[in-house]
Amino acid sequence: MEYIYSSGNGTTKDKKKAFQRYLKSAARGNNVGQYNLGDCYFFGIGTTKDEGKAFHWYLKSAEGKNSNGQLSLGNCYKYGIGKTKNDDNAFKWYLKSAKGGNSDGQFNLATCYFFEIGTTKDEKKAFQWYLKSAKGGNSDGQFCLGCCYENGIGTTKNEKKTFQWYLKSAEGGNCIGQFSLGKCYNNGIGTKKVEQKAFKWYLKSAEGGNSNGQYGLGTCYLNGIGTTKDNEKAFQLYLKSAEGRNSNGQCGLGYCYLNGIGTTKDKKKAFELYLESARGGNSIGQYNLGNCYLNGDGTTKNEEQAFQWYLKSAEGGSSYGQGNLGYCYLNGIGTTKNKEQAFQWYKKCAEEGNHLGENNLGYCFHGGIGTKKDEEKAFQWYRKSAEGGNYWGQNNLGDCYRNGIGTEEDEEKAFQWYLKSAEGGNHSGQNNLGYCYKYGIGTIKDDEKAIHWYSISAKGGNSYAQTSLRNVNESKKTKDDEEKIFCWYLKSAKEGNTDGQNKLGYCYLLGIGTTKDDKKAFQWYEKSAKGGNSSGQYSLANCYFYGIGTIQDRKKAIFWYIKSS
Incomplete structure (x- = not known):
């Protein structure tokens, strides 16, 4: 009868009557009634x-071997509810509840082993109890078991099992499990990468009020992942997440303020949010804060502070922080120059799979x-970086193939990698591509394309391209x-x-015989291009790709590149 009154099933819900029933049941020594009375x-x-009476009745229930009573008594000791806080006693009662088959007790016991609460830290035991809790259908236990498999806590790393347990937790309505499942779909962890599913699970998590889910959903809207x-939506979701004291949300919101995304640009607010995130131990927040100090964004420029925050970020495991720390040691920014330390931090960064770090490590081995x-x-490291999409890595890999550095010379491969780097906006890659077209390295000689790429590189400030372009123009004037x-x-x-139309466009682009006019x-x-000229189509594609005389439009650029080929 006790459960009928509290749940409202089968009769009119009446909290006072429920309390009276539990009181009578508890007085008769019924451990379930004692537990329910404790809840009342x-x-x-x-x-x-x-709280004092709650503790009293939880104790009675626990001593009567009720696993829910034991669990609640453990909570009382852990949080100091109705009794002085005592981690040893919390652990003792969680252990009893767990051994009684209570999945919440098993979860809490695992957490004690993991965080060293009332016992010695033991990741293997933590894993075993999370496993029992998860198998008992506990969505928190399922989430934590997924974390164990993801990070190799008390067991071997296993991405497939990571995904499977996050999926169970998410389907059980667990908001943090839903966020983690979204992360799996977003990054292809233990499953095929499916951005629409990532968006779907981040949305569920966010709707459940989870600040991590709000952050993940904001990132989807920011980058167009699955939606x-x-x-504006990205900004609003980062704001919600940040208001929930989520350090990732604070980072995302800081990024919006720094770059004026979905809101007015405000570098001071960006700095304050990065500072809050960094002080909360977020390694990406620490990295961003280091950038603020390095560049003087929202605060006074301070290289020593930049170095200190990069150091914290790097020690916290951020590959971005590790890369910038290496840069500080290499160039003596905020610290004494130390090439050996620069190499070590670039190595850590590269080993984390950071593609810029891979390029920088290649640079260390090269020089x-x-x-x-x-x-x-x-x-090898330049190739890893290049294949990962880093434009500097692609340029440097092109150099390796062109000059036979660590591999056999291959001018065609050099040209292909310079092309990738150039199309990605790297000014050195653009200059090298111009050089290839000028002298027919890995491709057919084409002075027009050479000047085109020299021009783009020169506009980006590349001094070599500026010199090459000046030399080409001087030679043309004599002819x-x-x-x-x-x-x-x-x-x-x-x-x-x-x-003639294509070449006229070229004259306007470079100001040959007329005033320079991109439009x-x-x-x-x-x-x-519309007349079917392949060179004109290629030139038009470049205009759309780099926003020359028109609004930048990558889709149209790709369309015309394909046409020209």
Whole structure:
């Protein structure tokens, strides 16, 4: 009868009557009634809230071997409810509850072993009890078991089992399990990467009020992961997460303020949020705070502080912090120059799979910086970086193939990697690609394309490209009268000649025989491209890719690149 009154099943719900029933049952020595009476006093159900009496009845129930009573008594000792806090006693009663088959007791006991509460730290025992709790259907236990498999806590790392247990936890309605499942789908951990499913589970977690889920969902909206990009929604979700004291949410919100995403740019607010996140122990927050001090964003520039926060971030396991710490040691920023330390931190960064770190480690092996020079290792790390999509790694891998560094010379491969780097916006890659077109390295000689890539690189501030472009233009002046050339191209273009239209666009792009005008360059390239000229199509693709004379549009760029090929 006790459960009927508290749940409202089968009769009218009446909290006072429920309390009276539990009181009578408890007085008769019924351990279930004693446990329920403890709950009434603890939550103030049908009576005045009284933690001392709650403890008293939980103790009675626990001594009567009720596993829920033992669990609640453990909680009283752990949190100092109605009794002085005592971790040893908390552990003792959690152990009894766990051995009685209570999945919540098993979960709490595992947590004691993991966090050294009332007992010695023992990750293997923590794993075993999380396993029992999880198998008992406890969604918290299932989540923590997933964490154990993900991080190798008390067991061997196993991504498939990580995914399976997060899935069980998520399907059981556990919000942090839902967030973790979203993370698996987002990063392809133990399952195929499916961005739409990542979005779906982050959404469920966020709707359940989980601050990690709110952060994850915000990131989806920021980057268009499984949904349409929406900066305003990203900002609002990061704000919710940050208001929940979530250090990742604070980072995301700081990023929005720093870059004016979904809100007005405010570097001071960005700095304050990064500071809060960093003080909370978030390694990415510490890295971002280091950047603020290095660049003077929202605060006074302070290289020593930048170094200290990079150090904290690096020691906290952030590959970004490790990379920047290596940079500080290499260049003596906020600390004494130390090439050996630079090498060690770049190595840690690279071993974490950071693609820029892989490039930097290759650079150390290439130049013998803080380590013995080893061109084969340099090549291997540049290749890892390049294959991971890093534009510096792609440029440096191109250098390796072009000059036979750590591998056999291969001009065609050099050209292909310079092309990838250049298309990714790397100015050194653009300059090297221009050089390839100028001298026919790994491709057919093409002065027009050479000047095109030299121009883009030069605009980005690459001094080598600026020199090359100046030399090319000087040599052209000795051969031709630029104004006459421009007039001939203009006449040809107006007569509908697509090659003339492309070359006229080229004159406007570089200011050959006329005033430089990116918009007119774009317009003539567009005419040439639509007329079926493959060179014009390629030039138009570049305009869309880099936003020359038009709004940047990568989709249109890809369309015209494909057309030109």
